[in-house]
Amino acid sequence: MSDLVVILTENICSNFKRLLRSKELLTAEDRTLLSTFIGKSSSFELLYKISRDGCSASKFHQSCDYKGPTVTVLYNTENSVYGGFLAGDWKEGNSSTSIADKRAFLFTLHFNGVSKPRKYSVIKPYHAAFAFREFGPTFGAGDLRDIAETKGFANERKKMSSFRKREMQNYRYDDTTVDLLTFYGTVEPIVDRYAGTHFYELNGKADFRHAYDGGNESMNAINNGHMCVFDLEVYKVKDVTVAKSSLCQNPSDKTWRESPCWDEQTFRKLKDSVSNYKPLDDSGLSEVNILLVGQIGAGKSSFFNTVNSIFRGEVTARACAGNSQHSLTTVFRKYRIRNPETGGYLNFRLCDTRGIEEDMCIKHQDMASLLDGHLPDQHKFNPAAHATEKDPGFKIKPTFKDKIHCVAFVMDSSSIDVLQGSTSQKLAEFHSLMIERGIPQTVYLTKLDKICPLVDDDVRRIFNSEACKQAVNKAAEVIGLPRSHVFPVKNYEKETQLQIPVDILALSALRQTLVYADDYLEDQFELSQTEEQLQLLKLEDPNYHIFFYSKVVN
Structure with missing residues (x-):
């Protein structure tokens, strides 16, 4: 009887974990934010999830190639959430090639569990994304093909078709100019059997400052400086229309501080006030x-x-x-x-x-x-x-x-x-x-x-x-x-x-x-006046400072 209980318990736990792996992690609030970033009223359909489908470049391309606009979301082990949007198609390809997309962007949604929505627009649209059969979702490209030549990728067309995981791991991408290379080849999960959890130490890299406008922001403030994630999801962005999102159409009338009138009259009044400013007369x-x-x-x-x-x-x-x-x-x-x-x-x-x-x-x-x-x-x-x-x-x-x-x-x-x-x-x-x-x-x-x-x-x-x-x-x-x-x-x-x-x-x-x-x-004027009066009193009565001190003490 006890053996049956153990078997049932293990099955229940297994089914529960399978349910968790199939659950979509992108919240309703995050979907609203992404719709606003995109500037369109959008819905999201899950295409690929590494905890469910496996962290494999081939699985990614099988699930996501030629599906139209997609959003890639990474959920890291310190509850920071970030990723990228591509308006065009992902594609496999035996040889590396850049994907041009002037609407692509990278983003953050949360940092250390705290909401931190930010959009990083593409500044080199001809290198918005990177297509290669052994790569997962990859944003930016820079001179990756040229660097590939120097890393032993000569005769690319001949070798790329026969790449295997062990060969991929012989190549380093540390100094490429990719903004976000999620992973390449296949990455196995690291399992903590005692805690019943797992995570993926992705073998990609991130630096939002090449093809995207990341400014001076360090990756420590985006992904905590590492590529360890609990999960990675790719969603198909559906119903993308030209209309503004409902969030933009109906802003709240409630303000947290009194708002000025945003008109020419207010502008002129403020400009005149600053133009006519003169320091206090007594200041000199x-x-x-x-x-x-x-x-x-x-x-x-x-x-x-x-x-x-x-x-x-x-x-x-x-x-x-x-x-x-x-x-x-x-x-x-x-x-x-x-x-x-x-x-x-x-x-x-x-x-x-x-x-x-x-x-x-x-x-x-x-x-x-x-x-x-x-x-x-x-x-x-x-x-x-x-x-x-x-x-x-x-x-x-x-x-x-x-x-x-x-x-x-x-x-x-x-x-x-x-x-x-x-x-x-x-x-x-x-x-x-x-x-x-x-x-x-x-x-x-x-x-x-x-x-x-x-x-x-x-x-x-x-x-x-x-x-x-x-x-x-x-x-x-x-x-x-x-x-x-x-x-x-x-x-x-x-x-x-x-x-x-x-x-x-x-x-x-x-x-x-x-x-x-x-x-x-x-x-400062009042202090100077007080100081002058004290000086005058000292000149008139040399003992005044003793009297003044005693009055203050008493």
Whole structure:
């Protein structure tokens, strides 16, 4: 009887595991997000699943070739979900060939179990995907065929037809320019019999920075830096129509912050307010200095370019901006912005600094010197040593006009959750320096179109987006500021023409920053007045400081 129970129990467990393997892992929320990424109203039909069908290139091609648009989804062992969309057909082929597709993209849905939707558009559409019989789903290609020649793939047409698994494993793809090679040949699962679980250590690679616009984002922030997955699924994308998705057609009317009117009148009012700004009369200043601080690639220089574009009336690129391994800004710049309507300069300067990065960051002493006005315009930062009095232009006795009057932290909303420890620590250190000096701070939150498909489709939906709301809350928490000090902005990056909603966001953030700068000027004026009164009292009565001290103590 006991043997029968054991047999029945094993059968039940076996059937249960088989049920789990057949279950579709793509949730309804993820399907909605993917439909929005695609820009079409779509449904998804499961074609291939490695836990059900086996992790084999031949099985993949047998199930997915010539099926039209597909989405490939990887579920890694740390609950990060990512993948790619191909609008064209997968195909087998005895020889390697690139698949052109201008609508293809890579994406993330979750990172460490936390929702992190982001779309990485194709920038080299002729290398959107890669077709070869021994490869699973492969996005990007770059110079893979040329590299294949150098890896012992000579006489490709003769050898490819007779490839076997053991031969495939003799070739390395570590330094190819593929964006996402899921696997090649056949990969067997690694089974934990005690836990009753399994996973696949895929033999592919991932680096979203070749044929796709991955920017500076590390794969550690996408797939945790490894290719171990519980499962991989390929879905056929059905009913792809030209119509906008229902999510885009019916945005929520509920906003998490009061939303401006996105019209010409609002734009003109904001622009006039910034144009007519003058520092507090009692400060004696003709202009205020606003310092832009942030991690590499966050968009500091791009924010200046955006503001400069607004007043120039066309998209400009005066400051060097873009994606690079290290900060493109290597010198301290105090940019002035000319107003063509008046012919003069606006009464503030946007001060750009070196981006905060892991190994080559602006020094703590340099930030203190910068805030106090010691560093001149075009001071070149030295990652190995801080500035001293011996440096050219170093101001030993800076005046009030040389100092920083307000600071704007520029933060990339798509990477807040995965800030490196040293970067987060530097931000906290700089925040403390500013608090010590009483300098007000704001946050300009950039790249919100990367974390929310609604905003990517229409920037006016920024205050309807729950993802944007969460990013604002997170930025406020990281820097240690009230949420009202965090301003969503959209820099000009892919646009070639000015857009009123983009201008309104930038001008709104800048106008409030100027208000905070005036608050600082008011505080400094009052402190100077108090100091002057104390000095006068000391001159009139040399013993006043003793009387004043005793009054304070008592």
